[in-house]
Amino acid sequence: MKNLLDNIEEILLMGPGPSCVPTEVYNALSRKTLGHLDPYFLEIMEELKEMIRRIMNTKNNLTIPISGTGSAGMETSFVNLIEPDDRVLILINGVFGMRMQDVASRLRAKVEVLEFPWGTPAITEEVEKKLKHESYKIVAVVHAETSTGVRNPVDEIGGILKGSDTIYLVDTVTSLGGIEVRMDDWNIDVLYSGTQKCLSCPPGLAPLSFSDKAMEKLNARKSKVPNWYLDLTMIANYWGQNRVYHHTAPVNMLYGLYQAIMLILEEGTDNVFKRHSRCHKLLVEGLSQLGIKMLVEEPYRLPMLNAVCVPDGVDELSIRRRLRSDYKIEIGGGLGPLAGKIWRIGIMGHTAREENVERLLMALESTLYY
Numbered sequence: 001m002k003n004l005l006d007n008i009e010e011i012l013l014m015g016p017g018p019s020c021v022p023t024e025v026y027n028a029l030s031r032k033t034l035g036h037l038d039p040y041f042l043e044i045m046e047e048l049k050e051m052i053r054r055i056m057n058t059k060n061n062l063t064i065p066i067s068g069t070g071s072a073g074m075e076t077s078f079v080n081l082i083e084p085d086d087r088v089l090i091l092i093n094g095v096f097g098m099r100m101q102d103v104a105s106r107l108r109a110k111v112e113v114l115e116f117p118w119g120t121p122a123i124t125e126e127v128e129k130k131l132k133h134e135s136y137k138i139v140a141v142v143h144a145e146t147s148t149g150v151r152n153p154v155d156e157i158g159g160i161l162k163g164s165d166t167i168y169l170v171d172t173v174t175s176l177g178g179i180e181v182r183m184d185d186w187n188i189d190v191l192y193s194g195t196q197k198c199l200s201c202p203p204g205l206a207p208l209s210f211s212d213k214a215m216e217k218l219n220a221r222k223s224k225v226p227n228w229y230l231d232l233t234m235i236a237n238y239w240g241q242n243r244v245y246h247h248t249a250p251v252n253m254l255y256g257l258y259q260a261i262m263l264i265l266e267e268g269t270d271n272v273f274k275r276h277s278r279c280h281k282l283l284v285e286g287l288s289q290l291g292i293k294m295l296v297e298e299p300y301r302l303p304m305l306n307a308v309c310v311p312d313g314v315d316e317l318s319i320r321r322r323l324r325s326d327y328k329i330e331i332g333g334g335l336g337p338l339a340g341k342i343w344r345i346g347i348m349g350h351t352a353r354e355e356n357v358e359r360l361l362m363a364l365e366s367t368l369y370y
């Protein structure tokens with residue numbers, strides 16, 4: 001029988017995720033599977049929780065990887081806290097803010113949104129103005145909006161919410177491991193991420209943390225969490241001292257995440273952030289020499305997700321197809337109103353190396369002009 005897996009090529013992953021995976025992580029994934037209640041595996045789980053705390057800069061007790069991709073992290077965050085008619089404010093400037101709105105609305109929250117043009121950040125003063133007159137159970141925002149390459153001022157918004165009863169919920173799927181995330185210092189109550197971006201592990205887990213304040217709200221619910229699989233009151237019993245079976249943990253994926261975070265901590269987070277920033281600058285310079293502009297104004301740009309304007313008259317899809325077929329490089333296209341107008345170039349995690357950026361720039365030049 002022909003095995004399709006034999007023909008998987010090595011592609012340089014420079015899209016919006018997944019990113020390239022280091023050999024050490026692939027090796028970790030192929031370690032012997034232990035039982036999900038095995039005492040040695042429990043040791044690995046304990047250390048993994050501590051490593052996630054370090055990378056999120058939090059002391060929160062409930063800091064665990066959720067089984068599922070980044071969207072499972074988003075869904076877990078909202079489903080555990082929302083009860084029907086709860087007031088929720090979502091800041092939207094791209095696809096993932098819209099996804100939050102969809103998730104919260106399905107839980108029958110009273111969702112309000114504050115929208116900002118795609119390609120620009122949320123404006124702190126406008127959020128402040130809104131919060132002066134209204135109160136919400138949850139205020140939610142995406143730190144790194146992957147659909148546009150914009151960094152939202154998560155720390156400033158956290159400053160506004162400090163001392164309030166509101167739960168501050170932040171998506172760090174694209175930012176964690178690539179730029180600084182300081183959960184406790186920024187007053188974030190609920191934070192989730194994904195493994196396949198700057199953590200450079202394959203997709204499949206969503207690191208998540210709930211502050212004590214968020215846990216109090218969860219424990220004060222009048223109704224049961226309406227989703228069994230993502231119910232943190234039960235999941236916390238498996239990840240806590242009781243070790244009560246809830247669902248079979250994806251053991252090998254957890255090995256992979258453990259190794260991926262260890263690599264980041266060993267390199268040093270500051271060094272990792274600087275590497276992302278250097279690669280981003282190299283990319284922007286190189287693109288500018290090719291006459292290609294960035295979508296986002298410089299102060300709001302993300303280093304790991306670069307939204308690049310497709311030059312006039314260029315068929316963006318055919319360029320992406322040629323990069324994939326002739327140069328074995330993947331980049332992303334635009335989403336929603338930006339479809340056909342931008343490319344999304346990821347320099348995330350293990351991908352963020354100067355040689356990869358140079359390889360892409362050369363390939364892009366050849367594809368565009370020769």
Ligand SMILES: Cc1ncc(COP(=O)(O)O)c(C=O)c1O
Pocket residue numbers: 016017069070071072074096142144145146147171172173174194203
């Ligand atoms: C900011 C953001 N949030 C959430 C998600 C959803 O994550 P996943 O596709 O892993 O479910 C993504 C995925 O690209 C993202 O970029």
